[in-house]
Amino acid sequence: MLDxxxxxxxxxxxxxxxxxxxxxxxxxxxxxxxxxxxxxxxLSMHDPEKGVCHTEIRRKTIGGLHEWVACGCRRYTGPQPIxxxxxxxxxxxxx
Ligand SMILES: [Zn+2]
Ligand SMILES: [Zn+2]
Numbered sequence: 001m002l003d004x005x006x007x008x009x010x011x012x013x014x015x016x017x018x019x020x021x022x023x024x025x026x027x028x029x030x031x032x033x034x035x036x037x038x039x040x041x042x043l044s045m046h047d048p049e050k051g052v053c054h055t056e057i058r059r060k061t062i063g064g065l066h067e068w069v070a071c072g073c074r075r076y077t078g079p080q081p082i083x084x085x086x087x088x089x090x091x092x093x094x095x
Contacts, residue, residue, distance in 0.1 A: 035081045039073035043081065051075040 035043035041055040053073035058066050 036078045037073060038077040039071055041071060041073070043076055043078060045071075046073070046076040 037043065037046060037053065039053055039055075041053050045055045046053050051074065053071035053076070055071040055073075056068045057071055059069050061067055
């Protein structure tokens with residue numbers, strides 16, 4: 001016969017283990033930082049010279065229809081990725 005105290009203790013241990021497994025882990029932050037503009041679009045969507053955003057956004061018209069319009073962003077305002085840092089291959093010392 002199972003006594004209620006050991007049952008509760010067992011349940012508590014299971015709960016604690018579950019909580020540790022769920023909350024003890026560090027949040028997945030390993031995703032690369034995307035250079036994103038204030039308009040919400042990636043740097044790659046912006047003209048490298050003029051800076052205007054080429055992304056088309058779906059807009060609802062007055063008639064209830066949708067139309068595609070170019071993003072109104074005129075200049076990229078997000079963080080500038082240091083491309084050199086990432087494009088340079090990391091090689092071990094040769095000597
Ligand atoms: Zn933009
Ligand atoms: Zn945009």
